Structure formats: C-alpha cells, structure tokens
Amino acid sequence: MELPADAPAVITADALRADLGCFPTREQYHDLVAAFKADGFEVCADLCAVDYLEHAERAVPEGVTPTRFEVVVNLLSMSRRERVRIRVQAGDVEPEVDSLFDLYPGSEAMEREAFDLLGVIFRGHPDLTRILMPEDWEGHPLRKDYGTGRVPVQFKEAPGPR
Amino acid sequence: MSEPTVRTAERLEALTAETSEGPQELQRREATPASELGREVGSVVRIGDAPFNPDDVDYERADDETMIINMGPSHPSTHGVLRIMLELDGEIVLRAKPVIGYLHTGMEKTGEMLSYVQGATNVTRMDYLSPVINELSYSMAVEALLGIEVPERAVWIRMMMSELNRISSHLVWMATNGMDLGSTSMMIYGFRERELILAFFEKTAGLRLNLNYVRPGGVAADLPDGWEDDVEVICDTIYERTFEYDELLTGQPIFRQRMVGVAPISAEEALALGVTGPLLRSTGVPWDLRRTMPYLAYDQVDFDVIVGTYGDNFDRYAIRLNEIRESVRIIRQCLERMPAGDYRSQDPKVTPPPRARIGESMEALIHHFKLFTEGFHVPAGEVYSAVESPRGEHGCYIVSDGGPKPYRMHVRAPSFVNLQAIPLLMRGASMADAITVISTVDPIMGEVDR
Amino acid sequence: MALEDLQHNFLTGRLEDLVRWARRASVWPATFGLACCAIEMMASGAADFDLARFGMEVFRNSPRQADLMIVAGRVSQKMAPVLRQVYDQMMEPKWVLSMGVCASTGGLFNNYAIVQGVDQIVPVDVYAPGCPPSPETLMHAILTLHEQIRTGEIMKRRATGNPVHLDHAESPWTPEVPVAVRLGTPK
Numbered sequence: 001m002e003l004p005a006d007a008p009a010v011i012t013a014d015a016l017r018a019d020l021g022c023f024p025t026r027e028q029y030h031d032l033v034a035a036f037k038a039d040g041f042e043v044c045a046d047l048c049a050v051d052y053l054e055h056a057e058r059a060v061p062e063g064v065t066p067t068r069f070e071v072v073v074n075l076l077s078m079s080r081r082e083r084v085r086i087r088v089q090a091g092d093v094e095p096e097v098d099s100l101f102d103l104y105p106g107s108e109a110m111e112r113e114a115f116d117l118l119g120v121i122f123r124g125h126p127d128l129t130r131i132l133m134p135e136d137w138e139g140h141p142l143r144k145d146y147g148t149g150r151v152p153v154q155f156k157e158a159p160g161p162r
Numbered sequence: 163m164s165e166p167t168v169r170t171a172e173r174l175e176a177l178t179a180e181t182s183e184g185p186q187e188l189q190r191r192e193a194t195p196a197s198e199l200g201r202e203v204g205s206v207v208r209i210g211d212a213p214f215n216p217d218d219v220d221y222e223r224a225d226d227e228t229m230i231i232n233m234g235p236s237h238p239s240t241h242g243v244l245r246i247m248l249e250l251d252g253e254i255v256l257r258a259k260p261v262i263g264y265l266h267t268g269m270e271k272t273g274e275m276l277s278y279v280q281g282a283t284n285v286t287r288m289d290y291l292s293p294v295i296n297e298l299s300y301s302m303a304v305e306a307l308l309g310i311e312v313p314e315r316a317v318w319i320r321m322m323m324s325e326l327n328r329i330s331s332h333l334v335w336m337a338t339n340g341m342d343l344g345s346t347s348m349m350i351y352g353f354r355e356r357e358l359i360l361a362f363f364e365k366t367a368g369l370r371l372n373l374n375y376v377r378p379g380g381v382a383a384d385l386p387d388g389w390e391d392d393v394e395v396i397c398d399t400i401y402e403r404t405f406e407y408d409e410l411l412t413g414q415p416i417f418r419q420r421m422v423g424v425a426p427i428s429a430e431e432a433l434a435l436g437v438t439g440p441l442l443r444s445t446g447v448p449w450d451l452r453r454t455m456p457y458l459a460y461d462q463v464d465f466d467v468i469v470g471t472y473g474d475n476f477d478r479y480a481i482r483l484n485e486i487r488e489s490v491r492i493i494r495q496c497l498e499r500m501p502a503g504d505y506r507s508q509d510p511k512v513t514p515p516p517r518a519r520i521g522e523s524m525e526a527l528i529h530h531f532k533l534f535t536e537g538f539h540v541p542a543g544e545v546y547s548a549v550e551s552p553r554g555e556h557g558c559y560i561v562s563d564g565g566p567k568p569y570r571m572h573v574r575a576p577s578f579v580n581l582q583a584i585p586l587l588m589r590g591a592s593m594a595d596a597i598t599v600i601s602t603v604d605p606i607m608g609e610v611d612r
Numbered sequence: 613m614a615l616e617d618l619q620h621n622f623l624t625g626r627l628e629d630l631v632r633w634a635r636r637a638s639v640w641p642a643t644f645g646l647a648c649c650a651i652e653m654m655a656s657g658a659a660d661f662d663l664a665r666f667g668m669e670v671f672r673n674s675p676r677q678a679d680l681m682i683v684a685g686r687v688s689q690k691m692a693p694v695l696r697q698v699y700d701q702m703m704e705p706k707w708v709l710s711m712g713v714c715a716s717t718g719g720l721f722n723n724y725a726i727v728q729g730v731d732q733i734v735p736v737d738v739y740a741p742g743c744p745p746s747p748e749t750l751m752h753a754i755l756t757l758h759e760q761i762r763t764g765e766i767m768k769r770r771a772t773g774n775p776v777h778l779d780h781a782e783s784p785w786t787p788e789v790p791v792a793v794r795l796g797t798p799k
Contacts, residue, residue, distance in 0.1 A: 100787030106436030268725030353658030
C-alpha cells in the first residue's frame with residue numbers, strides 16, 4: 001500500500017501496515033483522512049476511541065507521544081479492497097479532535113458514540129449530544145476510571161441487599 | 163475514580179414524567195444548526211465542498227404548520243425499541259431523527275470484564291438474530307491476536323452455521339416485513355420455517371438463540387450425529403418454500419405498491435453514509451465481504467452476490483429473498499465437502515485437555531481449571547476483523563494488553579451505521595412508507611445500542 | 613318461580629369465579645419486546661407454538677387495551693421511565709411477566725446500563741428464567757400466571773397492591789430499592 005502523494009508527513013515509516021496504522025498528530029488528522037479519501041478510501045468503516053489510562057507507556061512508534069485517549073478510525077477502500085487504520089492521540093484531559101463529518105457523513109453516529117461513552121470532543125460535529133446514555137447521565141461509562149456499576153449478588157441469606 | 167450514577171435509585175419517584183431526552187430529540191427548525199438540519203433532511207452528498215444551505219430545502223410551510231411526532235420506543239413496527247421523531251407536513255415526512263440507546267446494555271464495558279473464553283457469551287447477545295456471526299467476528303479477532311490456525315473442519319462448520327444463521331435472520335426479516343405491510347401470513351410462514359433451523363441449532367449448541375457456539379480456537383462441539391439429514395431437510399424445505407414466498411409477495415400488487423420505487427438511495431449516498439449489507443448492494447455496489455475480502459473458506463465455495471439496481475425497498479426485499487437461496491447453495495456445498503478432523507484447535511493454549519485426561523493427570527486438571535478461571539493470555543496488540551453479517555459489515559476491534567481480558571473491545575455494528583440512512587430514506591415519503599423504510603433497513607436494536 | 617318451571621339447563625356458581633375464569637381465558641399481552649426475548653415471544657405467537665391456544669394471540673399495541681405486560685428483554689436505564697409509563701397507561705387489572713434473566717435480575721449484564729431487575733420499576737407477578745427462555749418456558753410462565761389469576765384476589769389493584777376500596781390514591785406503589793443499586797464495585 002502506498003501513501004497518498006499529498007498526504008502530510010506521517011510519523012512512522014511503516015505506518016501503513018494495516019495492523020499497525022498511521023499515527024498522525026491532531027493537526028494532521030483531518031488532512032490525512034481527506035487525503036485517504038481522495039485516494040480511494042470511500043468508506044469510513046469504523047470509528048471508536050480507546051482510553052489508555054492504565055497503559056500510558058504503551059508501544060507506539062518512535063516520535064509519537066502517547067496520550068490517554070486515542071481515536072481509532074478504520075477506513076475501507078472498496079475499489080482496492082484495502083483497509084487502513086488511523087490512530088490519533090486525542091489528548092489526556094479533554095480529548096478533542098476534528099470531526100470527520102464533512103468527509104464521511106456516516107461517521108456522525110460513531111463520533112457521537114465516542115463522545116457519549118468516552119467523552120471525546122469532535123470539533124465541527126453537527127450534533128454532539130449523547131446518543132446511547134440518557135441525557136442527564138453523568139460521566140462517560142467506557143472510561144477506565146468509571147466503575148462498572150456492578151451490583152453485588154448474594155446467593156445465600158446474607159444480610160443487606162439482594 | 164468516579165462512581166457510576168445508577169439512576170434507578172434516585173429517580174424512581176419521578177419516573178413517569180421523565181421520558182424526555184432533551185437535545186437528543188428532534189428540535190424545532192430554528193433551534194437546529196444548518197449542518198444538523200442537513201443531516202435530518204437526508205442531505206448527504208454535496209457537490210464539491212459546499213456547506214449545506216438550509217434554503218436549498220424546499221420548506222414551503224412555516225414551522226407552526228408542520229408537526230413533530232414521536233414514534234416509539236415502544237411501537238409495534240419499530241423492530242424493538244427504536245424511537246424515531248418525524249417532522250410531518252400532513253402525511254409527508256420532512257425530517258426524521260432516530261433517537262437510540264433504549265437498549266444500551268454496556269456490552270463493551272462488560273466485554274472488558276470477561277476473559278477471552280467468556281467473551282463469546284457476551285457478544286452473541288448483541289445482534290440476537292445472527293448470534294453465530296457475532297461470535298465469529300469476535301473469535302476471528304482473538305485468533306488473529308493469538309496467531310493460531312483453526313482446523314479445516316471447524317472452518318467449514320463455522321461457515322455452515324453462519325449461512326444457516328443468515329437464513330434464519332432473513333426469514334425473521336421476511337416475517338416482520340410482511341407483518342409491517344399487513345401480510346400476516348408471511349409472518350406465520352417466516353417463523354414456521356425458522357423453527358427448522360432453530361431446532362438444528364438447539365441440537366448442535368444446546369440453545370435456540372445466543373448460541374455461544376463459535377469460540378476462539380474453533381467451535382464448542384462437533385456437529386451432532388445425523389446432522390447431514392437434518393441439514394438436507396432444512397435446505398430442501400426452505401429452498402422450496404422461497405418460491406412460495408415469491409408467489410405470495412413478489413407479484414402481489416399491494417406489496418409492490420408499497421415497495422417498488424419507494425425510498426430509493428443512490429450508491430454515492432450509501433457509500434458516504436458507510437452503509438453496508440443489502441442496503442448497499444441494493445444500489446448496485448457488489449460489496450459482500452464473503453466475496454471481496456474472503457474469510458473462512460468462502461473463496462472455495464460457489465455462490466453469487468446478489469445486487470439490485472434502483473436501491474429501493476423492493477430491491478432490498480429481492481436481495482434478501484435471493485440471499486436465502488444463495489445461502490442454501492453454500493450449505494449444500496458444505497454438506498458435500500465437510501472435511502473430517504478436529505472441530506477445535508488442538509493448541510493447548512486455548513483448548514482444554516480432553517475429559518478423559520483430567521481424571522488421570524493432575525497437570526491436565528490444573529490446566530483445565532486455569533483455562534476456565536483465569537483464561538488464556540493474549541499477546542498485546544490490536545486487531546480489527548470484519549465478517550459479513552445479514553445486515554452488513556460486522557467488525558470487532560480488540561485491543562489486548564497481554565492479559566487474559568480484552569483491554570478494549572469495540573464492535574462495529576452494521577445496524578448502527580445503517581440507521582443513519584433513515585432520514586435520507588424517509589425524506590419525502592409518506593408516513594406509511596416510513597414503516598416500510600424501517601423494515602427494509604432492518605435494524606436490530608440489540609446491536610445498535612449494544 | 614320454582615326450579616322445575618325453567619326451560620333450560622343452568623349452572624350455579626359464584627360471580628367471583630366467573631370473573632376469574634373470564635379474565636384467565638383472555639389475557640391480552642401488550643407488545644413490549646425489548647431484546648432477544650422478544651424474538652422468542654414472537655416465535656411463541658407464531659405457528660409452531662401458537663399462543664392462541666391460551667386465548668393470548670392478540671398482542672395489543674396500545675397499552676390501554678392490554679392486561680399483561682411481558683417485559684421481554686433487558687431494561688436499560690434509558691428505557692426504565694418509558695417502561696413505567698407504559699405500565700401506568702395500562703388499565704386495571706394488569707399483570708407483569710418478566711421474561712428472561714435480564715429482565716428478572718440483570719442477568720449477564722451486571723453493569724451501569726441495565727436495571728438489575730424490572731421489579732425495581734414495576735411489580736412483577738411471574739418470572740420466566742432462561743436466556744432467552746424458550747417458548748415452552750414462556751408458556752409455562754403464562755400458565756403459572758393463569759393459575760394465579762384463577763385463584764387470586766379479583767378486587768386487588770395491581771399497581772398499588774391494595775384492594776380497590778382502600779385509599780389507594782394516597783399510596784401509590786413504590787418499589788423497594790435495594791441500597792446496593794447505588795454501589796459501584798471498585799475496580
């Protein structure tokens with residue numbers, strides 16, 4: 001797979017191995033995706049975010065500063081039958097990246113989901129509201145510092161709640 | 163560490179009044195930004211980079227002459243708990259916005275708590291009409307991380323079960339679609355034929371739905387004795403019956419009036435929205451992961467990818483009906499060519515020792531115990547694996563940190579993405595057609611909300 | 613008038629029994645399908661299992677016309693107010709059947725998103741186990757409910773738990789909320 005000619009400099013040399021992905025900076029992210037789109041990646045197959053709270057020192061290519069939140073985009077080229085993964089470091093405290101809505105309208109719901117469950121802000125998103133949780137919910141459940149909300153189950157006649 | 167706000171306790175007293183979801187709902191036009199307005203009227207493909215201009219939309223009526231109505235989440239024809247808010251001008255839909263999350267189950271969070279062995283139990287409950295497909299994409303992701311090979315027989319069993327599952331899923335679609343259009347007999351027929359397949363599932367995996375049959379490393383059990391006869395009966399019966407459905411629906415004037423030419427979508431729009439599956443193929447794009455990015459042994463079997471032309475409701479119906487026939491074709495080939503051998507990988511890392519050895523060997527017992535309490539460790543890394551579900555591309559993205567549980571498990575649910583096509587499909591259609599649109603998009607809410 | 617003068621045969625019985633019999637023989641469920649269990653509920657209504665045998669094939673879409681709410685599937689925090697509202701819209705007498713482990717206890721999904729048992733929101737008469745319960749299990753639950761109706765109190769308000777003549781207006785049914793609902797398990 002070749003890097004599109006007009007793509008901004010991607011940090012790693014072997015960035016386009018599909019199982020590894022490219023690591024643009026937040027500033028390069030939108031332009032890189034636009035370049036991929038121009039290069040024949042018609043579909044934004046998937047977009048999600050990951051909270052690396054417990055793995056601040058994870059393995060990333062040299063030159064990339066890992067942050068707590070990462071947004072992962074999977075693009076699909078139907079004409080070339082290829083996939084590419086883009087992993088952008090979104091920030092530590094208030095993760096924020098550009099929205100892909102103007103390139104792929106289909107990323108709208110997925111970005112809303114990432115906002116709802118992990119609190120990543122997408123600049124330029126038309127309607128950044130919660131999508132899965134109730135409107136008055138506090139917190140972002142998929143963050144690693146958010147408890148599971150597990151209710152202890154008692155099978156015997158223990159005192160206290162069921 | 164913040165405690166989750168479980169709202170049951172605090173809010174029960176006021177429950178009856180609070181079903182409003184505020185800004186998640188469809189707002190009045192003045193209160194909606196232009197880009198969102200464009201999305202709600204289904205303006206997806208714009209020429210060049212021109213931003214959406216609200217004046218382009220032909221609103222002839224003032225805001226107070228249109229009506230915003232709410233449909234769902236408990237509505238008979240929304241296939242579960244989908245809630246759609248519509249702005250209507252008389253009978254004509256001007257804007258639509260799906261409000262989802264009424265079945266949000268926190269499965270991605272639960273997936274992080276379960277080991278890789280248990281994980282299939284969790285994902286199988288996402289798209290409850292095609293459990294095998296869910297397990298398959300999850301298991302393939304785990305196997306890719308582990309780098310293990312699945313024996314030939316397991317591959318073919320998986321393929322056969324996927325296709326049986328595709329048939330049963332499409333049969334439910336035919337049934338509910340028939341019900342939505344008032345063809346109640348189709349409802350009865352669809353569920354009748356589906357019982358044949360479910361009986362076989364029960365015989366093989368022990369449960370009718372939510373099988374937990376495909377697991378990392380292979381499948382849970384070998385096919386039962388005499389499976390050839392069962393599958394043969396299923397193939398013969400269902401293939402024959404598809405022609406009955408044809409007779410019942412395809413040429414029927416009322417059915418055609420509701421389907422032909424209603425709610426078309428173009429290939430450009432479908433690609434921009436990222437929709438996959440029958441919805442995409444109805445526009446003429448021959449994209450089926452089984453053919454274009456083959457997994458399992460789909461490159462060794464003979465089948466056709468069904469595509470439509472106009473992208474309307476009828477094409478989506480015809481594609482699903484014919485996919486049942488194609489699936490029967492694949493199953494027949496599986497029946498003929500099912501290889502002998504192991505039904506799961508013999509790699510001791512993922513497979514427990516056989517029952518007989520546990521009785522005589524302490525190590526085997528410990529191994530068995532460890533495998534089911536702690537689970538196996540998966541090398542650090544991340545992987546995205548995709549398979550073709552009856553609704554489109556079903557992807558599973560797993561991040562492993564080297565432990566026995568996934569660090570992050572994300573599922574790319576086809577219905578979730580396909581649902582975004584609803585505003586586009588409904589725009590300009592009448593209220594009655596809105597029902598057929600929901601039906602032919604075929605969202606499974608368990609997978610939309612996860 | 614002596615009995616000998618009557619032209620037809622007749623049976624005697626208590627009015628209460630007659631009411632119970634009538635109620636038992638035509639319980640109309642509201643469609644409240646949520647998840648996997650809804651598919652099994654539909655399968656129960658279809659040809660092979662045929663709920664019509666029990667006078668229950670009429671799934672009412674309007675809660676006003678329904679007697680029984682089959683909560684088929686997991687109830688999320690977002691759905692809970694809707695479920696309660698639908699329940700409140702149903703006419704007395706009304707019953708609730710909690711179908712499947714998710715509706716009964718939260719089941720596999722012991723997490724932030726799912727209400728751990730629908731009995732925290734509405735009073736439940738019968739629980740059906742299984743994930744999902746097979747149509748046979750659902751039918752067994754339904755027959756259990758029929759038996760409850762046949763032997764139960766006819767004047768009881770289901771939503772309040774009180775007999776009709778008591779001051780039910782002042783004492784709406786309030787769920788017993790376990791303290792544990794507020795707890796999250798520390799990681």
